[in-house]
Amino acid sequence: xxxxxxxxxxxxxxxxxxxxxxxxxxxxxxxxxxxxxxxxxxxxxxxxxxxxxxxxxxxxxxxxxxxxxxxxxxxxxxxxxxxxxxxxxxxxxxxxxxxxxxxxxxxxxxxxxxxxxxxxxxxxxxxxxxxxxxxxxxxxxxxxxxxxxxxxxxxxxxxxxxxxxxxxxxxxxxxxxxxxxxxxxxxxxxxxxxxxxxxxxxxxxxxxxxxxxxxxxxxxxxxxxxxxxxxxxxxxxxxxxxxxxxxxxxxxxxxxxxxxxxxxxxxxxxxxxxxxxxxxxxxxxxxxxxxxxxxxxxxxxxxxxxxxxxxxxxxxxxxxxxxxxxxxxxxxxxxxxxxxxxxxxxxxxxxxxxxxxxxxxxxxx
Numbered sequence: 001x002x003x004x005x006x007x008x009x010x011x012x013x014x015x016x017x018x019x020x021x022x023x024x025x026x027x028x029x030x031x032x033x034x035x036x037x038x039x040x041x042x043x044x045x046x047x048x049x050x051x052x053x054x055x056x057x058x059x060x061x062x063x064x065x066x067x068x069x070x071x072x073x074x075x076x077x078x079x080x081x082x083x084x085x086x087x088x089x090x091x092x093x094x095x096x097x098x099x100x101x102x103x104x105x106x107x108x109x110x111x112x113x114x115x116x117x118x119x120x121x122x123x124x125x126x127x128x129x130x131x132x133x134x135x136x137x138x139x140x141x142x143x144x145x146x147x148x149x150x151x152x153x154x155x156x157x158x159x160x161x162x163x164x165x166x167x168x169x170x171x172x173x174x175x176x177x178x179x180x181x182x183x184x185x186x187x188x189x190x191x192x193x194x195x196x197x198x199x200x201x202x203x204x205x206x207x208x209x210x211x212x213x214x215x216x217x218x219x220x221x222x223x224x225x226x227x228x229x230x231x232x233x234x235x236x237x238x239x240x241x242x243x244x245x246x247x248x249x250x251x252x253x254x255x256x257x258x259x260x261x262x263x264x265x266x267x268x269x270x271x272x273x274x275x276x277x278x279x280x281x282x283x284x285x286x287x288x289x290x291x292x293x294x295x296x297x298x299x300x301x302x303x304x305x306x307x308x309x310x311x312x313x314x315x316x317x318x319x320x321x322x323x324x325x326x327x328x329x330x331x332x333x334x335x336x337x338x339x340x341x342x343x344x345x346x347x348x349x350x351x352x353x354x355x356x357x358x359x360x361x362x363x364x365x
Contacts, residue, residue: 032224176212
């Protein structure tokens with residue numbers, strides 16, 4: 001049997017060794033049926049290469065309908081490439097990108113934004129709940145204005161944030177106001193953009209260009225695709241020569257239809273929204289289930305599909321021994337569970353039951 005990194009021994013004989021139960025990330029989920037349908041359809045006959053196929057054109061037009069504007073669409077393989085290339089298109093090498101200190105571009109993209117922009121510096125800001133504020137942005141811009149310091153050029157917002165919180169439309173518009181004051185562009189990392197739209201009950205247009213966002217990286221991978229992110233430029237001038245960036249970075253798929261066609265499964269009939277609503281509902285179910293478990297504390301408001309809990313280390317080990325997966329990158333005692341389009345009520349209820357048992361045993365020790 002392949003070693004998946006889980007303990008093969010169980011400290012408590014009452015715990016049966018279980019198959020891994022994946023709630024560490026929405027990257028672990030499979031392909032949703034609607035996306036698979038279009039992937040198979042695109043495979044039924046040959047088509048043109050490098051994005052000149054009918055599937056890519058259809059998907060791009062669906063995005064324009066969804067966002068209610070004549071935006072420019074590009075498809076890449078993953079989120080790191082999407083964010084890095086989008087930011088590189090907005091910056092010169094001497095520019096700076098203002099982001100939250102927990103932002104994915106700062107903590108989890110291996111210097112990709114700096115690499116693809118030939119040196120643009122990330123300028124991280126600390127602020128509560130994982131969200132940038134107009135005051136924090138202004139403090140970075142006005143920190144220095146001499147030629148020896150990178151010139152701030154872009155504000156990068158993560159929606160939903162790395163701790164599962166959301167920017168309201170009013171908060172986005174306030175950031176747009178300060179961006180206009182200092183001649184800054186706005187990039188939105190939309191790894192969980194669908195979950196944010198579902199939770200706030202706003203349209204993609206209201207969340208983006210109507211609130212002042214210049215470019216969005218919209219994740220499909222976390223919403224039911226096998227791979228594939230869409231980069232949406234609402235200001236077409238900013239997309240000039242962007243296809244060359246994609247090609248140079250190894251992100252121009254020769255058989256692009258297999259990246260773009262599954263998006264039709266998400267975009268048609270608002271499957272992207274239904275998937276996000278389900279994931280959010282499962283996170284809410286988990287939150288409701290742990291409210292009365294003594295020793296489990298909720299670390300951040302549950303506003304999308306992520307739940308951050310403070311769980312004692314022995315209880316964490318109990319859960320691992322039961323086969324549960326989760327991340328602990330948010331400090332000692334903090335664990336993250338992320339729900340997806342295919343997370344079941346049964347799975348959530350089982351986690352709640354195991355959490356309750358884990359804490360009961362912890363209190364007995």
